[in-house]
Amino acid sequence: MTVRVMLISPAMNAALRAARFEGDAPLDRSGRERARAAGGAVPEAGLTRSGPSERCRETAGALGLAARTEPALSGWDMGxxxxxxxxxxxxxxxxxxxAWLGDPSAAPHGGESLHGLIRRIGGWLDSLGGPAAPGAGVLAVAEAAVVRAAVVHGLRLSAEAFWRLDVAPLTLTELSGRSERWNVALGRPLTARTAG
Known part of the structure; x- marks a missing residue:
């Protein structure tokens, strides 16, 4: 069965502004305000989820979502x-x-390799596209690395393509399809035209 999976990248915070590796921190005032302002543009879904980071959970709340935390949507473990x-x-x-930038199976930081991240997120994505797929789709607030990994998996791109994908804060990326066959609509800003 075909399913629509909508991924929203979280709003801005101090760690993201400083380009820190997945530094989990609350949203800053600007990020919170922008997320609240975008709340009316969030598409409807049968299931709403959030990555477990404070940034994702707080973005979901500011968007007005009653999202359940999904451990499989954890950000990239950077050790x-x-x-x-x-x-x-x-x-x-x-x-x-x-080594980390040149070898997708390397994890010199002691965390998760790029291949590991893509496998984990791909497993979650494919689990949604089976016979029990939610009819109204799935909406999840997830870290940018998670969104990028979902696109790489969904389109069966090489792991190296991950480094060529940019995901801006508060953008919507949609995957529609099922396990082994996904189509992607990338990074639309959350504005009134994305509703529905």
């Missing part, structure tokens, strides 16, 4: 690099950063 910037890590561990 000991969590909370640091790429610049900080590159200065301290240049060889490890080069």
């Amino acid at each position: 000991r690099w969590a909370g640091l910037t790429l610049e900080e890590v590159a200065a301290a561990e240049p060889a490890e950063v080069a």
